[in-house]
Amino acid sequence: MAGKMQVAVVEHFGKPLLQQEWEIPSPGPGQILVKTEACGVCHTDLHAATGDWPLKPKLPFIPGHEAIGRVAAVGAGVKIVREGDRVGVPWLYSACGHCEHCLAAWETVCAEAEFGGYTRNGGFAEYVIADPNYVAHIPDGLDPKLAAPLICAGITTYKGIKETKARAGEWIVISGAGGLGHLAIQYAKVMGLRVCAVDIDDGKLALAKKMGADFVVNAKHGEPEEAVKKGTSGGAHGVLITAPSLGAFKQGVGMTRKRGTCVLVGLPPGDFPVPLFDVVANCITIRGSFVGNREDMAETLAFAAEGKIEADIELQPLSAINEIFDRLEHGKVAGRIVLDFVGT
Amino acid sequence: MAGKMQVAVVEHFGKPLLQQEWEIPSPGPGQILVKTEACGVCHTDLHAATGDWPLKPKLPFIPGHEAIGRVAAVGAGVKIVREGDRVGVPWLYSACGHCEHCLAAWETVCAEAEFGGYTRNGGFAEYVIADPNYVAHIPDGLDPKLAAPLICAGITTYKGIKETKARAGEWIVISGAGGLGHLAIQYAKVMGLRVCAVDIDDGKLALAKKMGADFVVNAKHGEPEEAVKKGTSGGAHGVLITAPSLGAFKQGVGMTRKRGTCVLVGLPPGDFPVPLFDVVANCITIRGSFVGNREDMAETLAFAAEGKIEADIELQPLSAINEIFDRLEHGKVAGRIVLDFVGT
Amino acid sequence: MAGKMQVAVVEHFGKPLLQQEWEIPSPGPGQILVKTEACGVCHTDLHAATGDWPLKPKLPFIPGHEAIGRVAAVGAGVKIVREGDRVGVPWLYSACGHCEHCLAAWETVCAEAEFGGYTRNGGFAEYVIADPNYVAHIPDGLDPKLAAPLICAGITTYKGIKETKARAGEWIVISGAGGLGHLAIQYAKVMGLRVCAVDIDDGKLALAKKMGADFVVNAKHGEPEEAVKKGTSGGAHGVLITAPSLGAFKQGVGMTRKRGTCVLVGLPPGDFPVPLFDVVANCITIRGSFVGNREDMAETLAFAAEGKIEADIELQPLSAINEIFDRLEHGKVAGRIVLDFVGT
Amino acid sequence: MAGKMQVAVVEHFGKPLLQQEWEIPSPGPGQILVKTEACGVCHTDLHAATGDWPLKPKLPFIPGHEAIGRVAAVGAGVKIVREGDRVGVPWLYSACGHCEHCLAAWETVCAEAEFGGYTRNGGFAEYVIADPNYVAHIPDGLDPKLAAPLICAGITTYKGIKETKARAGEWIVISGAGGLGHLAIQYAKVMGLRVCAVDIDDGKLALAKKMGADFVVNAKHGEPEEAVKKGTSGGAHGVLITAPSLGAFKQGVGMTRKRGTCVLVGLPPGDFPVPLFDVVANCITIRGSFVGNREDMAETLAFAAEGKIEADIELQPLSAINEIFDRLEHGKVAGRIVLDFVGT
């Protein structure tokens, strides 16, 4: 696969990405090369490019962990996928395969995990190297542009809902009705849950209703906890906090029904104050959930392949990446932006 | 059952209890009268007598929710127990029996629950009225003085350990090796767990080792989280915080293994800071647990009846109650003080 | 509530029921009197009237365990329901409330359970005595005639589906698409499952498709196990056998995916041959499920109150009971027959 | 690793094994070579050598799936183990790593699994080739001769006990107190269970008591189901059938408590009659369990490394294999025979 590819590179944290032309890499033994068709842009990419987190990527690097494309070449010994297969290169780029967590199908917390677009070059590029053991397998008939947001935003919310342990017929609160939340609402509905969407933006709440929310609460006004408790006759069995804000978290615990579970999927810095008396007296569970494993990935995609989930996407070219980051930073993105490498 | 009984009464919050002689009450329809043999003294009794919590008891009242005794009389319609049966009158004095929580065997969070020695008169008295549907059934051969601490301290820790979901062979941290902790260590061992006890008192840690702890950590010195992680090769699968202190809670989360669960059973006031990034990235669960249901009670007592659990108790007469409260307040009680109504 | 009521009575096993006029009974302490609006006719009623099972009812008795009506009078001490409330009097007429199973919310296997229309007079009568602790609470807006089949056929299948532990997105086989099966299909769909319906009657399979089955298999033709395995890519995660036939059971195990669960809810006599090698090598679970507890009942009815479940019923008067039994015996009933005590 | 090795080979089904000298094999890429220290002899080896099962091994082959030894050489790309590590080569020789079952940590039912001593040459040889991703990791301080039976008999029973879902303090029946059963009893005890051992051999029952069984029942005499129900106050919460006999299975279901689980781990041919009425009315679960995954393996061995489990073994040289098979066939083996490749 000799030739050149267009990539967007972070050379300095906090500076605009550079558009460059790189050599197309060759897959080593056990690796594959994927020709990118689409790649979603996630808030995590912005954190990576800004160097926000303690463990920073090594410079220079290519962000992007929602890449979908076809296998263009396979390295020695690769059997799981073949040239032409459509795959996704996710945040969980690879894991060790033999630690206690990997052996329990919890590769998401493997200490030796690598992360796409962070510790490994990602999908803001026309080609990307991947580990065939950890790629997502995109079902036939699923549009790659629509699949892109599912392999990070989709799996994160789907797994988070599962981790609430809420059962069909029970109530779930989806807190935050944006890029993650609008997918969460759809997953919750196909799982038979009754959904209350919470946000501070009436436009997003209108979208939430369209996505199937049974009722919505604007957390800016009045007493949102009370509104949820009233609408759900006692609080939600599950609460999923997609908006990583202190206020959303504290409200979320207050919206949780006795014996219910409040799941967090964001990674905000700092400490969260938990009202312990209520947590103990009401037997409430607070749980962290981090992306999902490969079984979750397959399920996330299968629902979409059945036509039951559709991401709200806006297509942009790779060259617009700095402008997109700017909009992300200022909260000016509805749904999910997907880089389109194929054109229309 | 005409006659008089000695009781210890709270007439004013924060004042010494008064020793009084009351009429022995008669059990109404569906009630029973229990002749107290022994009653444990719990920190909660002190909170009740001081009026520490927002929802205070109605004055005057008799504290005590670890009363063990024999059924002295049964009211109309009572079939579950008979005169002479040995029962315990616990914190969960009664519940509604038909709300969603009661129907799911979670009567502990019933909104209509009554609480022994709090909303109903308790066991600091020679006789106590009880609801036969909610009393503990004390197995033959279990000494009532040893049973007393089990129906609050015992069930609370046993249920808390269950709620960590730690499995036999896995590690549990018991944080706090006092009145609750010394029972928790014993329950954890009979459940097949490997136990690390954490406290700031070397005397209590020595007791912990005697109770079966595999290793102990003094949280005053060095880096206790690191000590636990090292001793457990990565953190404990379950952590039970029996000491309701901010420091213990924060350390407890830091001692939790990836995918592990940190359970809280105390009821401290105020908010707890949770390090959210760690909770999410490590998929940690934080869970409140509150006493236990009647199934848990039967299990709690059955282990003791088999001779596998023995509370460390100090016997005192009812008349010593104010002195006991004084010692409790100043942390001068090791193990559990039990009021002995029978003498030796 | 002086007066007379029409009842259908079994005086001799295997003989036609007698239409009689009885005194309206008075509720004793802790009991209620229900004025029947509708009562479903279940195959179990036929077994009861024929005296098919080892432990027979005491003669004479009134069958019927799907009675819906309004509380007409309450006995002394009753607090849970009030006159005018709409309730259902189910198969699980009452239980002891304090055995290990009752305390674990598994009152369905209580050794002291009483059964409606079997050990207690049932709903083939204008009035029926009930235990307020065990009646179903019919949500507002749910037609009593449509509610009737739900309190036996509905709860049995809903609970059976839950007991398969199949999750949203996974496959379930509903074996038997008749009175139980047509409800099972609807419940499975609202729980997010993918449904394969199996029957030997093309008419019932056509109904199954209308009820939402994703595909259907006629078990009379070809190799039904293979057809299911092909349609589900390896077998169903859950299998619910509503048809209590040897053939259906054996096929059901053969339709179960590796690690899947095959649940039985019928009560056929005799032994079932289980292909043990397959069960072990494929880690298959076979599970008996028997009606459901009160929490299941509330959930069963809540789905219907939301408009998501609708029983296929045929209305008949009480006076037609012998003709109905005749049709039941000869398999000439589609859906469920409901006795209408109100008229139209 | 040039040189020769002694092996025991099946050249014809049902004929005595031949002692031969083979070339020591070389590990290919991703493989390892293990120098055998000890290898247990399992009933499955006898089935393999006799060609009892439908899918037979390809002749000639070397049986043995309880081999323990040190890594003598590693093939290209192997990182998980190093030369000198002590490992076990188990029945689950390898699996695909990416099917739905592998991704859920249920590699035991992978359709592409290979089996040691069956589809791959096994441990009745001085050297054996293994897949490093699936070998057992033997903890320091665990004698290889004592480890051998644990990697098949041990894991099978340990996992089987887990699959009963019986909790600490509950009752388990271990049916069959021989090679599997004597280990099962020990595992059950360290998991906090109360154990009833059932066998038809008083000698084995005496051993069972020594291993910790709380009581024993000789199934030859009287009514064993009743004896178990009496001794456990209603039946065992879990039942593990290690003896693959029709009688043991049927009795086992009859010994199961309401809501309990009866687990089967053997692979007898033919169908088993299940008393369906009891299974349904008592909500009983029957479950097949097949060896265990790698997480189970680590746990199985960790208990032994702690000194809590000790297999009852008899050492023999490889040259005695035909005599051993003869004794196995005639039920003349107590505990487990282990081939000792090191000598004393």
Ligand SMILES: [Zn+2]
């Ligand atoms: Zn992302």
Ligand SMILES: [Zn+2]
């Ligand atoms: Zn790993």
Ligand SMILES: [Zn+2]
């Ligand atoms: Zn207490």
Ligand SMILES: [Zn+2]
């Ligand atoms: Zn309640």
Ligand SMILES: [Zn+2]
């Ligand atoms: Zn019925």
Ligand SMILES: [Zn+2]
């Ligand atoms: Zn009961």
Ligand SMILES: [Zn+2]
């Ligand atoms: Zn074996």
Ligand SMILES: [Zn+2]
């Ligand atoms: Zn596989």
